[in-house]
Amino acid sequence: MSDELIIQSHKGSYAVNFNESLLDDVTELFENTPHFLIDANVARLYKIELASVINHPKVIVIEATEENKSIERVIPVIARLVANKARRGDTLVAIGGGIIQDITCFIASTLLRGMAWRFVPTTLLAQADSCIGSKSSINLGATKNILGTFNPPEKIHLCSKFLDTLDQKDIYSGVGEILKVHAIAGKETFDLLAATYDQLFTDRAVLRRYIGSALRIKQKYIELDEFDRGIRNIFNYGHSFGHAIESATNFGVPHGIAVAMGMDMANAIASGRGLTSIETYQRMHGVLKKNYASYASANIQTDALMTALMKDKKNTATQLVLILPIGNDAEIQRVEVVADEQFGDQCEVFLKALNK
Amino acid sequence: MSDELIIQSHKGSYAVNFNESLLDDVTELFENTPHFLIDANVARLYKIELASVINHPKVIVIEATEENKSIERVIPVIARLVANKARRGDTLVAIGGGIIQDITCFIASTLLRGMAWRFVPTTLLAQADSCIGSKSSINLGATKNILGTFNPPEKIHLCSKFLDTLDQKDIYSGVGEILKVHAIAGKETFDLLAATYDQLFTDRAVLRRYIGSALRIKQKYIELDEFDRGIRNIFNYGHSFGHAIESATNFGVPHGIAVAMGMDMANAIASGRGLTSIETYQRMHGVLKKNYASYASANIQTDALMTALMKDKKNTATQLVLILPIGNDAEIQRVEVVADEQFGDQCEVFLKALNK
Structure with missing residues (x-):
């Protein structure tokens, strides 16, 4: 099964692609020179299915904690992307829940004056709600969600099999x-x-x-x-x-x-x-x-x-x-x-x- | 003399307002709940003409150095704006050259998912070139201009009298x-x-x-x-x-x-x-x-x-x-x-x- 929902945004339209076989074949995530930002827990749980992502030279594994959603912690992630030679035409690919989404969306808004990003939501909150709507939210010190942007992804790859491992x-x-x-x-x-x-x-x-x-x-x-x-x-x-x-x-x-x-x-x-x-x-x-x-x-x-x-x-x-x-x-x-x-x-x- | 140049952008049109009497009457800078970000040198040189800006409770004075144009140094400026209770409908007003422009434009792109900003360019580089075109550039550590956004100001107030004090x-x-x-x-x-x-x-x-x-x-x-x-x-x-x-x-x-x-x-x-x-x-x-x-x-x-x-x-x-x-x-x-x-x-x- 693979059907789509097309969302209109200020940056053009983007698709939510419902793809239940994503974990069997992840090649579509490798389009357009990807840099992966993946939730550490997802990387642990799907180390076999996502082996090609986890072993990719341009992968950044992030613990999905509230602290890591702060601008102070986002800076070293950007530094990693720069060290990995991220270029304007490359794509950031977020794999995780809302925190990984917020971090990736915000970086995609500000690195190199804007990069494309795609999203593989792995939590029910992200799949049923946050994945569409363009918003990113980033903390500054103790001030929650004070920074942010409106920046829709290029595409959302939605596979409900990730829900199998949720609490x-x-x-x-x-x-x-x-x-x-x-x-x-x-x-x-x-x-x-x-x-x-x-x-x-x-x-x-x-x-x-x-x-x-x-x-x-x-x-x-x-x-x-x-x-x-x-x-x-x-x-x-x-x-x-x-x-x-x-x-x-x-x-x-x-x-x-x-x-x-x-x-x-x-x-x-x-x-x-x-x-x-x-x-x-x-x-x-x-x-x-x-x-x-x-x-x-x-x-x-x-x-x-x-x-x-x-x-x-x-x-x-x-x-x-x-x-x-x-x-x-x-x-x-x-x-x-x-x-x-x-x-x-x-x-x-x-x-x-x-x-x- | 006060004439205008109207620039089209992805966020609508904005005016470059040529106003040679700006230093005699700065009231127009106080529209729409301003937060001022002003070059320390400009504040020193124009302490009489800009007294109402410099004494405003929501003014942030910034030394226009390359170091201050880094994300690491921009964070405390954002923290000051948050402490000064910046709200979504407020306006950031940049007074200075390209560095103050970059800092303000970048903050306006990312604080509260976007705020309006206006610009008083005080250097010839900023007046004749950088003030239009939407770009901001921010350093990350030693990597120059790696972060940035496209975010035009709401208005540019251009007064060539600032050039009197330039080197x-x-x-x-x-x-x-x-x-x-x-x-x-x-x-x-x-x-x-x-x-x-x-x-x-x-x-x-x-x-x-x-x-x-x-x-x-x-x-x-x-x-x-x-x-x-x-x-x-x-x-x-x-x-x-x-x-x-x-x-x-x-x-x-x-x-x-x-x-x-x-x-x-x-x-x-x-x-x-x-x-x-x-x-x-x-x-x-x-x-x-x-x-x-x-x-x-x-x-x-x-x-x-x-x-x-x-x-x-x-x-x-x-x-x-x-x-x-x-x-x-x-x-x-x-x-x-x-x-x-x-x-x-x-x-x-x-x-x-x-x-x-």
């Missing part, structure tokens, strides 16, 4: 973002997914179908608003709370799981403030809770969460910009909410009820 | 690039400039006219080939040799003066190899030599120059990509030249004759 928590994390994207697509789309939820973990064909579905939903928005100046904002649904949860737990909760928890929290607050019906919260709660259940006892302190929330670039001390379900149809929208006492109380109630 | 050598350096641009425009354009050459140094109105003329000539090429994939290459005329001269003298020769010397060398080699007539070399030699005369005794070693030339990204051990005057009309073209013994001899003859 369960990383599958849940990816499913968290899949849930988010389908919530954006509307009530019916979300409910259909919710009804199929358990099969995502047991039936690869179902999971593959939802990877494709998530990408097609996201495609519509990134093609309309690639530079994230308007409608694309709603993809931050669950993220203001999600990032605050990650921060308050010192990144103890995987990203997509924190997003699922964040969506549940956003729904609780929206319905608590009368912005959506209580039914919206209840309708979605079951599946969201299932997705973050193993982290429900993470013991998130309200104070730590509120502090993290206030650090969000979009928020001020009195005004919060949130993405919430609005109205009976639970349409996902960007709204401004007053950071009043009631808001703090609502957050506390949600957090206290978490592991009940 | 003579920096005027000569800027004139070197003006000579190059006019050579590209053709024999007659170059000869007209050559006939007016002395007035560039004595009559500000004439110099201003040629700044405008240089920008209009360059405009045509950068609009056709902003990303430097084809015709824009010819703006490297004098630069392969010029960069090698800078490198062989440990940057003892100012950039535009090395370019003038490099053009003379390119002409000598092109005529020596029969690619253009001896008259081309002779016709241009007088004014080029005048422009680099005070560095003619720089004592450039042939070996050092050849080594530097071979390091040029475009060249291999056997093949050189050069920009040379071709034919009787001395049309500036990109050509490949075999790096044979004759070539080495020609370089040596040129260098030996330099200070005769």
